[in-house]
Amino acid sequence: MRDKSINILLVEDDEVDIMNVQRAFRKNRITNALFVANNGLEALAMLRGQGTEPIVPTPCIVLLDLNMPRMNGIEFLRELRADPELCSLIVVVLTTSNEERDVVDAFHFNVAGYILKPVSFEKFVEAMATLDKYWTLSEIL
Numbered sequence: 001m002r003d004k005s006i007n008i009l010l011v012e013d014d015e016v017d018i019m020n021v022q023r024a025f026r027k028n029r030i031t032n033a034l035f036v037a038n039n040g041l042e043a044l045a046m047l048r049g050q051g052t053e054p055i056v057p058t059p060c061i062v063l064l065d066l067n068m069p070r071m072n073g074i075e076f077l078r079e080l081r082a083d084p085e086l087c088s089l090i091v092v093v094l095t096t097s098n099e100e101r102d103v104v105d106a107f108h109f110n111v112a113g114y115i116l117k118p119v120s121f122e123k124f125v126e127a128m129a130t131l132d133k134y135w136t137l138s139e140i141l
Contacts (some may be wrong), residue, residue, distance in 0.1 A: 001036065005032070005033075005133055006032050006060065006061055006129055007032065007035060007060045007061075007067075008032045008033065008034045008035065008060070008061050008062075008063060009035045009037060009043060009046065009060055009061070009062045009092075010020040010036050010037070010046065010063045010065070011036075011037045011038075011039070011040060011042075011043040011062060011063065011064045011065060011068070011076065012037075012038070012063070012065045012066040012068070012094075012095050013065065013067075013069060013074070014049045014065070017065070018036055019115065020121060020124055021034070021063070021128065022034065022068070023093075023121070024121075024124050024125045024127075024128035024129075025128060027125050027128075028124055028129045029124060030126055030128065030132045032132075032135075034082065036069070039068045039069055039070040039071050039078030040068060040070065040071030040072065040073065040075055040079070041070050041071045042070075042074060043062070044071075044076065044079055044080070044086075046085075047060070047080075047089070048085070048086070049125060050126075051052045054088075055119060056108050057077075059079055060089055060090075061089070061090045061091075061092065061095045061135055062080075062089055062090065062091040062092070062094050063131075064076065064077070064091050064092065064095075064111075065093075065094060065095050066093060066095040066097050066102055066106070067095065067096070067136055073093065073095065073106070074102070074106065074109070077105075077106065077108065077109035077111070077113045080109075081109050081110065081135075083115065090112045091109075091110075091111045091112060091137075092111060092114075092115060093106045093111050093113065093114045093115065093116060093133065094117060094127075095114075095115075095116065096116065096117050097116075098116055112134075113134075115127055115131075
């Protein structure tokens with residue numbers, strides 16, 4: 001039986017949203033390792049085994065905000081998909097942007113999903129529970 005342990009990388013610059021994801025993980029008893037990068041550049045460094053907190057081993061799922069400083073989510077996706085070592089990572093956009101352009105751009109870079117951040121914490125917990133079911137049931141290499 002193979003190990004179903006999956007690392008989760010949250011790429012998010014808002015401390016409140018980071019705390020909400022952490023709280024929702026605890027409330028749903030999600031035990032996957034959760035790493036946090038504050039922007040796309042930091043996330044790429046972590047995924048490439050550089051920086052202060054490299055993410056090893058993979059597989060890894062990326063939860064990606066779009067509106068961030070230094071390197072936004074779409075720029076991150078462009079770099080990720082161009083990297084032969086990282087191009088197959090599963091990315092789920094988790095953002096407040098419901099701009100049609102952002103949705104189209106994100107799916108152009110083959111995201112697995114596009115989730116608008118719920119306003120209430122209860123709905124946020126439900127969204128994280130759904131994601132947990134997705135990566136628990138999926139055959140991720």
